[in-house]
Amino acid sequence: MKGLVLDAVWDPKPDYEVSEWERETGKAITGNSIWRHPKLEVRDWPDPKPGPKEVVLEIQACGVCGSDMHFYETDEDDYILYPGLTRFPTILGHEFSGKVVELGPEVETLKVGDMVTVEEMIWCGRCIPCRNGYPNHCTNLEEIGFTIPGAFANYIAVDEKFCWKIDGIAERFGDEEKAYEVGALSEPTSVAYNAMFERGGGFRPGHYVSVFGTGPIGLAAIGLAKAAGAGIIAAFEISPQRRELAKAVGADYVYDPREVNPGEVLMELSKGEGFNFHVEAAGAPHLTVPEMEKALAINGKIVQIGRAAKRVPMYLEALQVRRSQVFGAQGHSGHETFPNVIRMVAAGRLDLSPIITARYKLDEAVDAIARSTSRTDGKILVKPNW
Amino acid sequence: MKGLVLDAVWDPKPDYEVSEWERETGKAITGNSIWRHPKLEVRDWPDPKPGPKEVVLEIQACGVCGSDMHFYETDEDDYILYPGLTRFPTILGHEFSGKVVELGPEVETLKVGDMVTVEEMIWCGRCIPCRNGYPNHCTNLEEIGFTIPGAFANYIAVDEKFCWKIDGIAERFGDEEKAYEVGALSEPTSVAYNAMFERGGGFRPGHYVSVFGTGPIGLAAIGLAKAAGAGIIAAFEISPQRRELAKAVGADYVYDPREVNPGEVLMELSKGEGFNFHVEAAGAPHLTVPEMEKALAINGKIVQIGRAAKRVPMYLEALQVRRSQVFGAQGHSGHETFPNVIRMVAAGRLDLSPIITARYKLDEAVDAIARSTSRTDGKILVKPNW
Secondary structure (H helix, E strand, C coil): CEEEEEEEEECCCCCCCCCHHHHHHCCECCHHHCEEEEEEEEEECCCCCCCCCEEEEEEEEEECCHHHHHHHCECCCCEECCCCCECCCEECCCEEEEEEEEECCCCCCCCCCCEEEECCEECCCCCHHHHCCCHHHCCCCEEECCCECCCCECEEEEEHHHEEECHHHHHHHCCHHHHHHHHCCHHHHHHHHHHHHHHCCCCCCCCCEEEECCCHHHHHHHHHHHHCCCCCEEEECCCHHHHHHHHHCCCCEEECCCCCCHHHHHHHHCCCCCEEEEEECCCCHHHHHHHHHCCEEEEEEEEECCCCCCCEEECHHHHHHCCCEEEECCCCCCCCHHHHHHHHHHCCCCCCHHHEEEEECHHHHHHHHHHHCCCCCCEEEECCCC | CEEEEEEEEECCCCCCCCCHHHHHHCCECCHHHCEEEEEEEEEECCCCCCCCCEEEEEEEEEECCHHHHHHHCECCCCEECCCCCECCCEECCCEEEEEEEEECCCCCCCCCCCEEEECCEECCCCCHHHHCCCHHHCCCCEEECCCECCCCECEEEEEHHHEEECHHHHHHHCCHHHHHHHHCCHHHHHHHHHHHHHHCCCCCCCCCEEEECCCHHHHHHHHHHHHCCCCCEEEECCCHHHHHHHHHCCCCEEECCCCCCHHHHHHHHCCCCCEEEEEECCCCHHHHHHHHHCCEEEEEEEEECCCCCCCEEECHHHHHHCCCEEEECCCCCCCCHHHHHHHHHHCCCCCCHHHEEEEECHHHHHHHHHHHCCCCCCEEEECCCC
16 A cells, blocks of 8 residues: 655754653654654555454545644754654554445454544553553553554555544445545644543533634644633634634634734623633744633633744633633543534534545655645545545 | 721822722732732721621631732832732731621521531622623622731621531531631632632642642642642742641642753653642742643643733643643632532541641731731731630
């Protein structure tokens, strides 16, 4: 088969101390400090064979994530920008849907022909966090498209326990192709859902919700907020194209944060009461969180989804005076998140299909990732079967 | 009667914009920006008369709070250090207990002779936060000993709804005088309880708890953590006297934070798992919270009680990777807090009497406050009937 393979040179930065674990496993904990001179190309890769509990999927759609973009972009010394767990060479791609085409001998819950979407986090189910019910914090994590072969490819083998059926979505749309496209949005939507409803504990119907940054995660957050009965939804986004998408999925007000004072805008919209639920999906908390602090409702919540290796100058007095709190979120596994996201789409409560702004063939996958660097699209899909 | 009266000159700092509300009410929102040349003395003050729903209490014990200390201490321009809501002249003192000696005509729940302790926050019960159940965020707040006459005095008149009976404490100790002393600790203990159990949502039995700063609030937090079944309790405190008190009320380990790296110590004590619940009671979050961030258990909580007008350089990634959260807390009213604190003492689950380190007569109240500036005591009491 073919796959979009990233290769890079293991060349730790002079000031980075490689751990024994990294040396043994070949996995970099901080990718940006180790992987240099990345090379991205669509090339031949061995067909996957299913393990005993695995299924082989024929991949139908796979979204380009910000992390994929950060493999394409490099710093001044030609190290990848992505700062997380990685082992190369591997096939990229982790937001996907596919059709079951082969079963391992011990598979119990799926059959050939089933339509599924898949978690990206291959949590072990055995470490202390997994035993405590926190799979997003698994200490033996493998990640599809980061440390093991991903889904910008014709096929993938994956344990059935990470697969979630999307046949309900196909029934809703009466259109398998659309169901695969929308099904591929389940992973980023689940990242937003986990942050908002599992980590942040959600908001009450009628509450005012702000979303800072409307890339795909922020757009999913807007759609979820709308579906969950938010009062006013206000969004802040630099790209005019993304501002339009934000409106399309449910934002009532959308602003360019360079042209307004976001904290003041939110206080005006709420007639001085503040916003109840603030979603950080810009990955720029040093800029966005101080604005959220200015517009906290009593009992207000700030949920950090975007990633940034920057310290945020926080004024904890604001949390005290406003009875407020900050939650950190990562991941999408566990806590009924994937199945609830799929239910919402199947029930017609959540339709993020407008955010799909481009589709590419597998042979053009490098172009798809290059395009994502403009940061103006919603979700770009690669469709290996197209 | 006599009372410890603070008077000061209304002399707004040049860069402070006095609001219309401040001018109308005579209340400074930011006391440190307005009140200059404070003068503190025990002097005559009119006897209080009860309003229709008020009782008059003969005050038995009143604790010295850090805020009282910040009325005594001044900045280089002789402004009070206390940064909060204030109107002078008034009698100081707000952590107290007393005996009911007179009833207004509409009082229904108390009788002459009842032993009570009292909330400090005179919440209106009518504003939006009060209507929503958030009395600690009342927008029409009066504060005993800050904006209205306090309890470093012989008598005080107060609405019965702010009084909580402590007869159960007297029964436990078989000693009314001790019950009044311990009853006067209810207010600061309720500040810690509100932060830990109402705002922070508590911790599970067995969880590891850290307390940064062991003044009276931090000492109360330690006692509460012990009573609620914490696993290890570790505290950090500069004063050696206060470190001893921390041990006396339940800390398993106590350190001088200048002599160790607190984050590393907590990681060692927890064998690398981190602490589950961190209490900031030092009022120095710019120093303490970064240490807490280094030692977050998965699902860890940081609760900010101490007040400081400083920005904290927070690393929100730590909250994300550790599935963690930060809560801001203020106040002690509502949410069953006072009655639960009193129950714990009456049931013998919480005994903070060891933290009472000095007792003064009312005539010596200025000395009591002067002594508190050494920041080495537990709780200093003024006993007007002594």
